Amino acid sequence: MIIKVLGPGCKNCVTLAANTADALKELGMEAEIIKVTDYKEMAAYGIMSTPALVIDEKVVSYGKVLKSNDIVKILEK
């Protein structure tokens, strides 16, 4: 599973990445978390607000800093 956190590097995307790492730890799951800060790459996903969370190339959330429990719920699906 490849997880991407999209954002230019402001605090929100850093927090989202940290919350995602926490969620993975809680579930005992292993996954690569990639921070995407290049606008060209981000634009390809079609999002209009950051930060955004992409799991296996599918945008699961945008414009929100999800808490780790929210991320856990998404991962469990």
Added chain:
Amino acid sequence: MHMFIFEWLNNQVLKMDWLNNLVNLLVENVFGLNTEERLGASIQFFIYDVVKIFILLSFLIFMISYIQSFFPPERTKKILGRFNGITGNILAALLGTVTPFCSCSSIPLFIGFTSAGLPIGTSFSFLISSPLVDLASVLLLASIFNWKIAIAYVLVGLVLAVVGGTIIGKLKLEKYVESFVFSNNMVEMEEEELTTKDRVHFAKEQVLDIIKKVWLYVLIGVGIGAAIHNYIPESFITAVLGADKWWSVLVATLVGVPMYADIFGTLPIAEALVAKGVGLGTVLSFMMGVTALSLPSLVMLSKVVKPKLLGVFFGIVTLGIILIGYSFNAFSYLFI
């Protein structure tokens, strides 16, 4: 009779006279300081202003975020897609004030608008009005100054956004936008249907988020405001920034533009400066410089827009701010 009620509401809810008196009692009776003297007055002002700003912030952000939850960027994009020409610019400027996003989203938003086919002039009207005119800060302006100033600030900000965006559109600068922005494959994101509970949750999160982001700026701003009120002599301030000094607007703009601070932090400084005789226009130019342009946002914009367009954007907005500053100084007798 109506005027009287409005006055009372204005004084108690926005200016919080009751809080001012309460803090006065606190400082005099609990801390034992004389509020007529500098130290006591500074502390009284600091506590009162900080508490007032945080209370107002919380209420305002909650209400406004609730309203903003009805205008996600996706909907804004769809609405704007239906209008051309200057109507598009005007609408973009208006929507820029109610569309929520953190300033780092401004670039994905610009890319989203542009690749959906919106003319770049329209997108720039949005980009100019968004950080400049913000419902919460308008209400804070009304609380710290008065409604005439707040409304004037909004109108002037919107005009700057519309005119700036229109000029950029007319100059046909599309070729200065990085090509990847146009060739973007827009994924049609489905608009999430929000329930009232979702909206309340969103509004609450926004309040916490924003307070976490700005509390330090507010404290610093109020601190500087308190120092200006009580420790820096009026003569020094008017010598540098006085309303009659022709360079005051330029200085204020040039100082404000490269700075990155939250507008809530600048408001108490603005209030203190005006009280010390700095021109209203000078102070507004400072505030607009801080919010509309900042080094971080220009750096981000430079990744999607080539230097010439970036320069035009920067030049138009700065010029607009300077013009607005001089106009407000010239006409300030209408407002204060």
